[in-house]
Each structure stands twice: as structure tokens, then as C-alpha cells.
Amino acid sequence: xxxxxxxxxxxxxxxxxxxxxxxxxxxxxxxxxxxxxxxxxxxxxxxxxxxxxxxxxxxxxxxxxxxxxxxxxxxxxxxxxxxxxxxxxxxxxxxxxxxxxxxxxxxxxxxxxxxxxxxxxxxxxxxxxxxxxxxxxxxxxxxxxxxxxxxxxxxxxxxxxxxxxxxxxxxxxxxxxxxxxxxxxxxxxxxxxxxxxxxxxxxxxxxx
Amino acid sequence: xxxxxxxxxxxxxxxxxxxxxxxxxxxxxxxxxxxxxxxxxxxxxxxxxxxxxxxxxxxxxxxxxxxxxxxxxxxxxxxxxxxxxxxxxxxxxxxxxxxxxxxxxxxxxxxxxxxxxxxxxxxxxxxxxxxxxxxxxxxxxxxxxxxxxxxxxxxxxxxxxxxxxxxxxxxxxxxxxxxxxxxxxxxxxxxxxxxxxxxxxxxxxxxx
DNA sequence: TAAATATCGATAAATTAATATTCATAATTG
DNA sequence: CAATTATGAATATTAATTTATCGATATTTA
Numbered sequence: 001x002x003x004x005x006x007x008x009x010x011x012x013x014x015x016x017x018x019x020x021x022x023x024x025x026x027x028x029x030x031x032x033x034x035x036x037x038x039x040x041x042x043x044x045x046x047x048x049x050x051x052x053x054x055x056x057x058x059x060x061x062x063x064x065x066x067x068x069x070x071x072x073x074x075x076x077x078x079x080x081x082x083x084x085x086x087x088x089x090x091x092x093x094x095x096x097x098x099x100x101x102x103x104x105x106x107x108x109x110x111x112x113x114x115x116x117x118x119x120x121x122x123x124x125x126x127x128x129x130x131x132x133x134x135x136x137x138x139x140x141x142x143x144x145x146x147x148x149x150x151x152x153x154x155x156x157x158x159x160x161x162x163x164x165x166x167x168x169x170x171x172x173x174x175x176x177x178x179x180x181x182x183x184x185x186x187x188x189x190x191x192x193x194x195x196x197x198x199x200x201x202x203x204x205x206x207x208x
Numbered sequence: 209x210x211x212x213x214x215x216x217x218x219x220x221x222x223x224x225x226x227x228x229x230x231x232x233x234x235x236x237x238x239x240x241x242x243x244x245x246x247x248x249x250x251x252x253x254x255x256x257x258x259x260x261x262x263x264x265x266x267x268x269x270x271x272x273x274x275x276x277x278x279x280x281x282x283x284x285x286x287x288x289x290x291x292x293x294x295x296x297x298x299x300x301x302x303x304x305x306x307x308x309x310x311x312x313x314x315x316x317x318x319x320x321x322x323x324x325x326x327x328x329x330x331x332x333x334x335x336x337x338x339x340x341x342x343x344x345x346x347x348x349x350x351x352x353x354x355x356x357x358x359x360x361x362x363x364x365x366x367x368x369x370x371x372x373x374x375x376x377x378x379x380x381x382x383x384x385x386x387x388x389x390x391x392x393x394x395x396x397x398x399x400x401x402x403x404x405x406x407x408x409x410x411x412x413x414x415x416x
Numbered sequence: 417t418a419a420a421t422a423t424c425g426a427t428a429a430a431t432t433a434a435t436a437t438t439c440a441t442a443a444t445t446g
Numbered sequence: 447c448a449a450t451t452a453t454g455a456a457t458a459t460t461a462a463t464t465t466a467t468c469g470a471t472a473t474t475t476a
Contacts, residue, residue: 003433007406011399024292025407029453037303038385041433045454057454058442074402075409082401096297098382099398105405127278142412143405150307167408169401173307175220176274177246183407190307191219192393193377194282194292197313197351198215200375201283204350211463235422248465255426266472358418 001049007074009047012037014070021063029060076104082143083135085156087112087126090171091147095124107145111136136163143167150174157184210258215282217255220245222278229271237268273301278320284312290351291343293364295320295334298379299355301333315353317343344371365392 016036020028030044037044048054048061053069055061069075084095087110094108110126112118119126127135135141144165148156153172160168160183168184171177175186209403224244226238238252244387245252256262256269261277279285292303295318303315318334320326327334336342343349352373356364361380369390376392378384383394 004403004407005433007403008399011396012403015382015399027452031453042437043433045456046434049455050226055320055441055454057440058444058452060453073406077403080405087331089304090298094397097397100401103402105387105398105400105401129397142408145401167404169397169404171315181411183404183411185398185404186405187395187397188219189302189305189377190311190313191216191223191424192395193211193308193313193351193353194219194311194389195215196375196377196393197283197288199212199393200280203374203389203391212464239423249423250465250467251463253426254464263424264472265470266422266474268423320419 006047009037009039009043010051010070010074011045013044014067014074017067017070018062021067021207026063026207027060028063030055047191072106073105079106080140080143081106081108081139083108083131083132083141083147084110084145084147085112085129085160085179086146086148087114087117087175088147088149094145094147094171095126108139108141111135124192133163134181136160144169146170146172146176148172157182187205214255214258217245217251218259218278218281220281221252222275224277225271225275234265234271235268235272236271238263253265253413269323279312282312287312287314288351289314289316289347289349290353291340291349292317292318292353292355293337293340293368294354294356294380295322296355299353302355302379306377313361315376316349317349319343340367344368344373349373350388352377354378354380354381354384366391380410 007129013033016033017028030041033044034041051064051069051073053061070120079081082105084091084107087095091110095110097106100107107124111129111132112126113129115128117126118128142165144167145158146153146157146168150173153170153174157168157170157176161179166182168182170184170186175187175188176184179182212249213344221241225236225239227244230253238256241252242249249274256356259277259281261269290313292299295303299318303318307313310371315332318332319340320334321337325334346363350373352368352375354365354368354376354415359380361378365376365384369387374390376384376390378392378394379397381396381398383396384392386392
């Protein structure tokens, strides 16, 4: 049915729609959104129709209605509690990442094995990794950001999954496979940078 | 010719091949790599053949040869200097990211407008943003990680591009479009997390 | 040395994703 | 109120990506 790309675009549509709303727009056309995302209007309409987002001929889509329905689709009707496992550089940065606030995502706690990183009094507490299991069960955590070193990423993912986590955003430097009972989304900064450098150098050689 | 996915997989192949080499393996089969990446052996062979990476029937591919040729393709024959623009949480974390070291990527400097973040004596200096232009020209910088707030991301990207940067890894919370003379790769943590949560909740509803 | 087997390489098929086209219709205009 | 126009919705087409198939051939083994 709907692929990863579609959902990713849904997030982008939503972001732009919120901007439009703030600017006072009440209606929007597929053509406008297509321009903003650098895709074809047809794809916008197809994406929308896949999720039952309908508009009106001649007068386009209603901004409010789109945002509301997208919020439902993207599960933004309630706040999703998310934990961060591994509070080194990247983990810490994501714990304090501003862009999550007000977007239905709340980082509720961090976990790390290093005692010097523990902090039970901060706005977002950092617990010892030993408290992970109890916390997940107690707070019914379903989503985690995994930012541990390569050596422990696999084991930690297995542990999270065994304790009921169903979605992992993995920013550890090793890609992990998803399972039947858990979605894993990998972000590998090294690979992304390599990719960027590769295509940049292709540009160079083309233009010469 | 070769799409983004192929290059991304090339990075993954390479990562695994380096592991195999460290373990003493000298040869590898498409089937093994396919298992590691959770794709079909046919795709591995196709990816390889796209880049002229050949093996031998019955005895597979030579690990060393693959790594060497992939290093060429991914421009790892020399160290690529990369700057970080915006040294807040994410920017700082990526400046100090260990996984780049020894992988042909060196973060050479950071830039930020906030004086309190300046640090000219650290291992990786953080300069005022005003020094960006001179630095890029002086060090012939082609690649940048963009980690500034949403409000300045677009302008800053334009500036980088106008000064000769041809590849940008954009982790600012707003996707940017690429141009003819610069590749932009967007990583949006909010969108990634939304995507993860969406597919996780789909899993849930399927299993019930 | 001949037969068996595992694996690559190339091609074809299937799947997935994106775009183009066509049609119906609501709004606008004269 | 009829004609025009802009737009969504549905469908068809194209493109892209991935997987499956099959022949050729090194390697192994008897």
C-alpha cells in the first residue's frame, strides 16, 4: 500500500501545511505542495488519495482538514513518549533536540551505562542502563532512539525489542535489521556523508 | 546509472568487507553479503557489476580487491576535509563523532555565530561564522555538514554553495533542495521518528 | 580426467514508485 | 445561465528498482 517514501512525504507535507496555516492560508493546491517538495502534483494527489485525504475541484484542499487528518495518520493525536538509549554526543544532542517539542514527540528519559552521565534531576533524567527494563514496562514505552556504540547496538536493540519496544530509530554506526515485531530505521552518518561526497564528486566531473 | 540506494549499499558492503578482512577472510560470496544487508544475492552482483567489480565463478569475490575498488569509488583514496556549520547540540556531536575517523573523512573546523561556542584551541577549532568564507577558499572545502536552526538553513546553504561547496549533509530541521552545482542530502530527525512511529503502529495493528 | 556442484554474469520478469493523461466538476466570468 | 477554466480523482503509462532465472564456467571430488 503506502511506502516509506509516502509517509516521509506526509511529514513534509504536514510541515509545510503548518507553515501555510500560520501565514493565514486556508486552502492549498496540489501544485503548490508539489513545488515545495520538488515532486509532481500528481504524486501529491496520489499520496493524499492513498490516505483518503480529499479536496475539491477548483478550490483545492482545506489546510486545516489536511493537518488534522495527517495528525491522525502520523499518530499526533497524543504525545508519544520516547527514550534515548546511549547518551553520548549524538544521544545527548537528540535528547535536547528542540524540533521534537510541540510535535507530539516527547523525550522522557535517557539511559547510559556510564555513571558520570547519570542525572536524575535534569529536565530529562538520565538513568543507569540497569533501570531500562523497569522503565519501559512502567511507562509503556514503545519507541526508542538508539545511540550506543557499535559494539553494543545489536544486543541493546534485541533487549529493547524483547521488552516491548516496537519502533527504533537507530543512529548507532551500524545498521540493524528490522523484525516482525519491531521497525528499525537506520541513520548512518558515515554512509550519508560518503553518499554526499560521492554525488558531489560526480557533479564536479560532469561539469568539467 | 547508479542510484542513491546503490551508493548507500556500497558503503554498507564496504563496512562489512572491512569486518571480514579483519577476521581473516580473503574471499566472499554474493550470497553472504546479501544476507548481511537483507537483500537478494542478485542485487549484490548487479551493484558490483554496475561498478565493474568482478568476481570468479565458484570462488566468489576477493575481499581486498572489493575494498580497494570501493575505496576508489567512494573517494577514500584521500582524506576529505569537512566543516560543520552550526555547533549546537547536533553539530557539536557530529564534530566529535568517532566513526568518521579512519574512514577518510576529517572534520577540520566548526563555525557558529555564538561567541560562547568559539574555541580556537581545541582539537577541532570553532570559528566565528564570519570566517567561513575565507576558510572555505583557503582550505578548498567542498563538503559541509549543516546543523543550523531552521531560520538560517536556507540562507546558509546558499552561502556555502556560492562559495564553492558542492556537497551538503543537511541535518537542520528543514529539508533543502539540491542544485545543479551542489548535492544536498537531508536528514530530518523529526520526520524519521514520525516514520518510525507510524510503521511501528502499523505493526501493532496488524498483529492484533 | 570426467562428473558434479557452486557461483558469477547477464538477461528477463516482477515489483514498486512516480509521472502523464483523461475526465468530471466546482467555481468564475461574461 | 452558458461558457470557460482550473483543479481533483481515477486511470494508464513510464521509469526505477529489485528479484528470479538460466547458461557458462571455475573448482572440487571421485
